[in-house]
Amino acid sequence: MRDVKEYIYGEYDVVVVGAGHAGIEAGLAAARMGHKTALLTINLDGIGLLACNPNIGGTGKGHLVREIDALGGEMAKNIDKTFIQSRMLNTSKGPAVHSLRVQADKKDYQKTIKQVLEDEPNLELKQAEVTDLLIEDKKVVGVKTLTGAIYKAKAVVVCTGTFLGGKVYMGELAYESGPDGLKASIELSKSMRKQFKTRRMKTGTPARVHRDSIDYSTMEVQSGDKEVVPFSFLNLEKKFDIDQVDCYLTRTTEKCHEIIMDNIERSAMYGGEIEGVGPRYCPSIEDKVTRFPDRTSHQVFIEPEGLDTKEMYIQGVSSSLPEEVQNELYKHIVGLENCKIMRTAYAIEYDAIDARDLYLSLESKEVEGLYFAGQINGSSGYEEAGAQGIIAGINASLKIEGREPLILDRSEAYIGVLIDDLVTKGTDEPYRMMTSRAEYRLTLRQDNADLRLTEIGRKVGLVDDERYEKFKLRKSQIDNELERLNSIIITPTDENNEIAENLGTTRLKTAISLAELIRRPELDYEKVAIFDKDRMPLPAPVISEIETTIKYEGYIKKQNIQIDQFKKLENKRIDDIDFDDVKNLSLESRQKLKDFKPLNLGQASRITGISPADINTLLIYLEQRRRQSNV
Numbered sequence: 069m070r071d072v073k074e075y076i077y078g079e080y081d082v083v084v085v086g087a088g089h090a091g092i093e094a095g096l097a098a099a100r101m102g103h104k105t106a107l108l109t110i111n112l113d114g115i116g117l118l119a120c121n122p123n124i125g126g127t128g129k130g131h132l133v134r135e136i137d138a139l140g141g142e143m144a145k146n147i148d149k150t151f152i153q154s155r156m157l158n159t160s161k162g163p164a165v166h167s168l169r170v171q172a173d174k175k176d177y178q179k180t181i182k183q184v185l186e187d188e189p190n191l192e193l194k195q196a197e198v199t200d201l202l203i204e205d206k207k208v209v210g211v212k213t214l215t216g217a218i219y220k221a222k223a224v225v226v227c228t229g230t231f232l233g234g235k236v237y238m239g240e241l242a243y244e245s246g247p248d249g250l251k252a253s254i255e256l257s258k259s260m261r262k263q264f265k266t267r268r269m270k271t272g273t274p275a276r277v278h279r280d281s282i283d284y285s286t287m288e289v290q291s292g293d294k295e296v297v298p299f300s301f302l303n304l305e306k307k308f309d310i311d312q313v314d315c316y317l318t319r320t321t322e323k324c325h326e327i328i329m330d331n332i333e334r335s336a337m338y339g340g341e342i343e344g345v346g347p348r349y350c351p352s353i354e355d356k357v358t359r360f361p362d363r364t365s366h367q368v369f370i371e372p373e374g375l376d377t378k379e380m381y382i383q384g385v386s387s388s389l390p391e392e393v394q395n396e397l398y399k400h401i402v403g404l405e406n407c408k409i410m411r412t413a414y415a416i417e418y419d420a421i422d423a424r425d426l427y428l429s430l431e432s433k434e435v436e437g438l439y440f441a442g443q444i445n446g447s448s449g450y451e452e453a454g455a456q457g458i459i460a461g462i463n464a465s466l467k468i469e470g471r472e473p474l475i476l477d478r479s480e481a482y483i484g485v486l487i488d489d490l491v492t493k494g495t496d497e498p499y500r501m502m503t504s505r506a507e508y509r510l511t512l513r514q515d516n517a518d519l520r521l522t523e524i525g526r527k528v529g530l531v532d533d534e535r536y537e538k539f540k541l542r543k544s545q546i547d548n549e550l551e552r553l554n555s556i557i558i559t560p561t562d563e564n565n566e567i568a569e570n571l572g573t574t575r576l577k578t579a580i581s582l583a584e585l586i587r588r589p590e591l592d593y594e595k596v597a598i599f600d601k602d603r604m605p606l607p608a609p610v611i612s613e614i615e616t617t618i619k620y621e622g623y624i625k626k627q628n629i630q631i632d633q634f635k636k637l638e639n640k641r642i643d644d645i646d647f648d649d650v651k652n653l654s655l656e657s658r659q660k661l662k663d664f665k666p667l668n669l670g671q672a673s674r675i676t677g678i679s680p681a682d683i684n685t686l687l688i689y690l691e692q693r694r695r696q697s698n699v
Contacts, residue, residue, distance in 0.1 A: 077217035078192075080106045082464050084225045085198045085211060085256075087115045089450040090442030090457030091227035092181060093141050097461030098225075099190035100140065101529045103468060106219055107185065108196045108211070110231060111250050115193075116146075116181035118174045118450065119230070119247035120273045122373045122381050125299065127157055128501040129451040130167035131482040134514045136451075137300045138521035140530035141458045142184060143451070144299035150176040152375060153292040153312045163616050164509045168297055171315065173374040199255035201226070201263065201438065208438040214255065223464035225439040227457055230271060232444060233257030233419040237336035238412060239390025247273070247416060257419050264434075266419045269498055270337075270344035271448060272352050272386035275398055276411040279378040282370065286403040287316040290369070301518045302535060304542075304609040316370040316403070320385070323400040325357045325364070327393065332358065336388035336415055344417045347448050347498040352415070353385045353397075368401055379410050388415035420446050423490040428667055429463040429473035430456060430487065439464050445490050448498035455483045456490075462528050474528055475667070477638050479508050479631040481521060492666075492674045508634075510620060510627050515613055519543060545610045550617060556582040558599050571595055586618050637670035637683075640690060650689045657682045 082098040084091050087109035095107035109115060124147045125133055137144035153171035185193050200212040201224060210220040234252035236245040246252045260266060292312035298304060332338050335354045337346065346352065351359070356366050369383040385401070387394060391412045398404050423445040425433055430445075432438040441460035442453035463473040476484035485506045490499060503509050512520070522539040525531035531539075558564055560576035568575055573590050585596050593611050597603065606614075617624070647653065647661045657678055666672040669690075673683050 072214075072216040074212065074216045074218055077213075077219050078106070079220040080104050080192075081221070081468050082106075082223045082225065082461070083108065083211055083219050083221040084227060084461070086110075086227035086229055086231065086442070087112075087185070087193070088117060088227060088229040088442060088453060089143065090229070090453035090460070091225070092116055092185065093136060093143065093454045093457030094225040094227055094439075094441055094461035094464070095185065095191055096142050096188060097140070097458050097530055098465050099188050100532075101462070101465040103190060103465050104192075105190055106192045106194060106221070108194050108198055108213070108219070110195070110197045110246070110253055112182070112193070112195045114246070114248070114250050115185065116178045117248060117250075118172055118177060120271070121383060122174050122371055123169055123171050124151075124450060125167060125169040126451075127165065127167045127169075128482065128503045128505070129449060130157075130169060130299075131503070131512065131514045131517070132451040132455045132486065132501055133168070133299050134301075134517040135481050135483050135521055136454050136458050137302075138517040139458055139462075139525035140532065140535060141454065142181065143454045145302065146177060146181045146184065147172055148298045148300050148303050149180050152310070152372065153315065154296045154308075155290075155293050156297055162510075163513055163515065163620070165503045166514060167503070168299060168514065170299070171292075171313065171371060173376075175374050175376065197251075197253065197255070200259045201256075201435075203263065203435055203438070206434065207436040221437075222468050223437045223439065225441060225457075225460045225464055226444060227440075227442045227453070227460075228253055228256065228419075229443050229453070230416050230418040232260070233266075233268075233417075235417045237342055237388045237415040237417065239334045239336060239388065239393065240339075241390070242336065242341055245416070260419065264421055265425065266421055268344035268417050269420045269443070269446065270342050270346045270415055270417045271350070271498055272346065272388060272415040273413060274382040274385040274387065275394060275409045275413040276373065276379040277370075277382055277398070277404065278408040278410055279372070279380050281404075281406050281408040282316075282380060283403045283405065284316055284370075287318045287370065290315040290317055301522075301542075302538060305607050313372050313375070315372070318368045318370060318402045318404070319365040320353070320368060321400050321402060322364050324353075324397055327397045327400065328354055328357045328389070331389060331393045334390050334393060342388070342415060342417055345497040346415070347500060349500045349502070350386070350448065350498075353387050354389065370403075385413065386415075387413040389413075418443070420444050422446075422494060424492070424494045424664065426491050427473075427665075428475045428487060428491055428671070430460040430491075431463060431467070431473070433665060437464070437467060443498070446495040446499055447486070447490060448500050452486060452499065452501055455486055459483060459487065462530060466528065474524065476521075476524075477635075477670070478506070479511070479634055479638075481517075482506055482512055488671070488674070492671050493676065508627055508631055510623055511631070513616070515609070515616065519546075519613075542607075542610060545606055546613050546617070549606060549610070549614055550583070553583040553586065553614070553618070554581050556600065558582060558585060564599070567598055571598075583618050586615065587621070634670065637673060638668050640669040640687075641667065642669055642672060642686060642690070643667050645686075645689070650685060652685045653682060
């Protein structure tokens, strides 16, 4: 084979490698911030691919989608256009863990997001396989493609998903491939292994079954919510009048488990073929059966992949067993006795970097101007990828502009928790966002993501005028109504006490504000309207935000005190310290700090192996340095 001639294709501000969920957000963020951007993907038909489950959101993940939206991203807007079922999860619990989860029409989602990319003025979308990252003097200068084209760039964002060195496994069968039969990125994998420390990770996907071959009469119907709550803050007051599709709940059987155990050595995971570690919170059916041998069945959800296809996604039964075993296994799931498998389940192994080699901005510590986002950083999921993508795209743009990077901390956003966990702690398995990972989840609710982040998005230049005007109106409505409710005083007259008793609450002993009345568990904003004849009508999402703020005010105040304490360490920068000058640090701690290069004292405190005593030593050093500078 002859050598391919290299040539300069063009010069760009930002080049994004990969057009999955991370690449889409990174590319759009850079382009919308005014930078000439190239978005390169190995196959245009794979843009925005929902390669596994056909849904967006879920516990913790829904928070990320709302935060992407609040910053000016696209994922929420796109799923609002293409969902086919919507459910709010955890509504029996407090608002901190309420999480929106919607079923997507997979092909419609891809088609719609591709149109958005094609219509973006500063974005050039191109089918091109990147084979090399071009680095000079520890600074990225562009990328090279399989055809010899060189795309010069001031910054590069790598978002390769599960394509980088992708290898598919089904029992004894193993072959190079990306998800859904798309081509894997093999040449880039080879070149990156020479330039960076990489490791293998693994994920998997279940079979897709023909809709007409399923017996739904034996299953429990899972319908969508009657009242649809949109993902995007731009659509909060929009009414969605669509015919939602149903999902279904069924179970595996003891015969399923018997088939699995009889063939467990033929599973690629258990046969030793796969070296990568799989996601703990989305285990294969082999993992479930071997980890929980006493269980006689496991839940299985049947979910439609779209309105124009008869493929049904069998959630909960991902597998790397041989196809012949799967054919038997699936027929022993309740309701799938006569099922026809349209796509066989498989495991996929791929390359990832150690995200501890990145700054909190997602820029490489070794190569200036090079950013990484998505599954290449060790995360799993569309939402986690999109969240990293928008931050990487923003920071690549800010880098070009000579501005400070955007770093969201753990008290500001789930995005901050996600990135801090990956970059500071690292992960040995695909990382999944959950509400339990956030220490300050009462203030990091999905409903207030715009109040937390839209001003930040505006400041960096990503939030447009339409979004910002809607945000300002919503914020003013909330602030003004809270002020008004706190100013209205209800006195303990006989008339008012009679009304209170009729509302099912205790009599008033002293004068209280209307806000204090709403705070009572048995009352809400609408119930106290009888005391508030002059109130103006407000949108339901505004009322909901007001109620949450009032009812949880005491808890929120306590959490804000905790956040203030957290901020004290986060605000103490140590990225300019020569740790060799700090006395009383152990050799091990000193080396860890030198290798890791933490941005601030808070991040240093979360590095594995750094003790409270080390943090106190650094605090003393900072104080001594401050005093010396004031002399």
